Amino acid sequence: MNTAVIIDKHTVAIETAAQPTLKDDEVLIKVLYAGLCGSDVHLFHDEHPFRKPPMIPGHELAGEIAAVGPAVKSHRVGDRVVVNHAIPCGQCRYCKAGQINICPDKIVAGSARMMGFFAEYVNVPERTLYKIEDGISMQQAAIAEPLSIGYHIMRRLSHLRQDEPIAIIGTGTIGLVALIAAKSLGYTEVYCLDTIDYNLDIAVKLGASGAFNPLRDAAAAEVLKATGGFGASGTIVTAMARGILTDAFALSSLQATIVMLPMTAQLMEANFYRLVSGEQALIGCRGIVEQDFADAVKLINSGYDLSPLITHVMPLADTQRAFELMVDRTEPVIKILIAPHE
Structure with missing residues (x-):
């Protein structure tokens, strides 16, 4: 499969990688749209505190389930989903207090511990998934993470x-x-x-x-x-x-x-x-708790029009140009979506 990798400061390469192997509780997602975030730009500048090149960026995703692990119970192939990518440890004092957004050991997409979403396929635990209703734009669904x-x-x-x-x-x-x-x-x-x-x-x-x-x-x-x-x-x-x-x-x-x-x-x-x-x-203010993501998905599934935020939809091959556009602002830009299968 194809992935976009920030291989060095201000340099993106399209590289091939093996399709992820699923753990029992994971699903394989066909990435339809992945949002380019400001923190991805920090990685592009090699200024992010823990995301460092070489790295696949991206943590805002809307896609379809392409395969499921044997322990997956509530989702099936073909489901339209978004992903709450931040996975707290569940054991620290902050997690136990419900403050999972400041968990010091949480796993996040686009880091050394979890593959980023600028790829044709990604694997994530089932517990990170939220379903998107039929008839809802998957481009707009990709706004779920920032909306949360x-x-x-x-x-x-x-x-x-x-x-x-x-x-x-x-x-x-x-x-x-x-x-x-x-x-x-x-x-x-x-x-x-x-x-x-x-x-x-x-x-x-x-x-x-x-x-x-x-x-x-x-x-x-x-x-x-x-x-x-x-x-x-x-x-x-x-x-x-x-x-x-x-x-x-x-x-x-x-x-x-x-x-x-x-x-x-x-x-x-x-x-x-x-x-x-x-x-x-x-x-x-940092990150989200689970209710924030649930609130975002509820608004999206209600049919709320988020299209004014989406200024560009670009193929994976144009990821370098997408980052340059976010940095240089040569034209009006708010949210750029990367479409790995277009």
Whole structure:
């Protein structure tokens, strides 16, 4: 079978590999679509903390079951499925507390312990599978994993009332799925900030109450104006840029919660006066718990239209070009799907 392998920094090769051999509790999946994620780009740059070349990238998958192991009980050949690729150890203090997203020993796809999904076929344990209903687009189903992160972000803001305003700084895939999750959960007032107008237009189509470009607008002032001078009760930071935390504090209300998504080892400067004087809270957000993925699949199976997020569908042979497009942004791009059988 064919696979896409990041063999060195900024270099992808299409290589052949043996089709995976199944363990008793595993299924073989024909990969229909695999999403290209920001963490895959970190691998492409050889900047990821634990994913290092040579490596098959990819952890967002929608496909069909091609074979099942003898111990598989609830799935059969032909089932349309998505995969929750992160497999917690189940034994550590965090797993036992239900905090499987921060399990220090979890296995994830696209790492040394589990093959990535940029391949024609992959093998995964049955317990990672969620079924996709007939008639649902498998391209849109491939958004399940990032969409589940949107629900986990909102879990971190679950103390907010649904009529309290939310701001999202950065409307790439994660910012937009946070918007989708917020709207699906009944939050009525969500403001989006980004320096790319195309992304802001998509945010408005998905229900944003307002969209502001900091390169053109006094974005923090606009959010304050729109919220009667109070600011956002919850602010979601999905992007990294100079001064972004200072802006997040400024557009957030007193005792607001600011949720930080970018996993960066770089030092970030900020003016923390507003955070302290306003009794704001700055918290991190990482991964998902099982309910987040279940919520994402439920929304997908309801027929919710996620197509505005999908800007490109490319064959496996074009994986190098897909990464370059994500890096160089020579045209509008949000989510690129790799289609190994097209």
